[in-house]
Amino acid sequence: MNPSTFAYERAETLDDAIALLAEHGDSAKLLAGGHSLLPIMKLRLAEPELLIDIGRISELQGIRDDGAEIAIGALTTHQAIADDPMLRERVPLLADTASRVGDRQVRNRGTIGGALAHADAAADYPAAILALEASIVAKGPQGERRIPAGEFFLDFLTTALQPDEILTEVRIAAPPQGHGWSYQKLANQASGYALVGVGVLVVLDNGVCSDIRIGITGAAPVAWRARAVESALRGRTLDANAVNSAAAAAIDGVELLDDLHGSAEYRRRVTQGLTRRAILQAAERAAGTQ
Ligand SMILES: Cc1cc2nc3c(=O)[nH]c(=O)nc-3n(C[C@H](O)[C@H](O)[C@H](O)COP(=O)(O)OP(=O)(O)OC[C@H]3O[C@@H](n4cnc5c(N)ncnc54)[C@H](O)[C@@H]3O)c2cc1C
Incomplete structure (x- = not known):
């Protein structure tokens, strides 16, 4: 049509x-x-x-490290994020997530600003953006403001952006060196969109989890932080038993989608399973660097 x-x-x-x-x-x-x-x-x-x-506006382009934070211009393509050496080293969760979006054609054209503003329920980025506690910068006639990731995704295709605002950049405080990370995704085989996507960031201190952040996308109309799982695991050793029992709470308080791509029950099981897998892989990566 x-x-x-x-x-x-x-x-x-x-x-x-x-x-x-x-x-x-x-x-x-x-x-x-x-x-x-x-x-x-x-x-x-x-x-x-x-x-x-807006595709040729130079102010919306590029990836910069300004010391305290890394700024990613709204027009940065998924492929540019996936390939950027600084992001691959300092924010690997985001670079890996970008590399898993759609196919190469989509990654070469699609932008992080467009993906976040569109807020598709099955989009990949929200999981990483929530786990990284990124800020989204918006500019409109009233000036510029920063929106914390946790306040940005409001509902299906709905964000905190006002109709007269433009998303200008995403700002991320790089996680501490030696952190562990994982993005686990069950992709729709036709489009590549996430039926479920789980982004996890783990920091260990002498083998004990001192910080864990979990963002989940795809399974519900809007992405969310799995805070009950985070609370259950902070201060503990991330062994298989602890992770298995904590991951069950990944869907607590969330109304899961139930549609032609998968029933709510299927999404529940996949979300819990991928949460478990993502935490264990992130913990392994963190342990490998200690
Ligand atoms: C075949 C196919 C497969 C895909 N697979 C995946 C996938 O696996 N995972 C995934 O996450 N996504 C997937 N996508 C979506 C893809 O990532 C898009 O590129 C992305 O969602 C939108 O980015 P865009 O730059 O193309 O935005 P556009 O399509 O140009 O814009 C999208 C919306 O955002 C608004 N917008 C754009 N930029 C801004 C801005 N800076 N400020 C405010 N509003 C803005 C536009 O007005 C529009 O409403 C797929 C798309 C296709 C076609």
């Missing part, structure tokens, strides 16, 4: 894009990599009158 008719403008700067968005309001949509927007336009689930192409 073809999309309905739309006008097209290319914004040259971030201020241009913000002004165009403020002028056209709900009738306009930002275009980044187009790998979520164009499919939904073809299905006529979105019928914007104007596409504002």
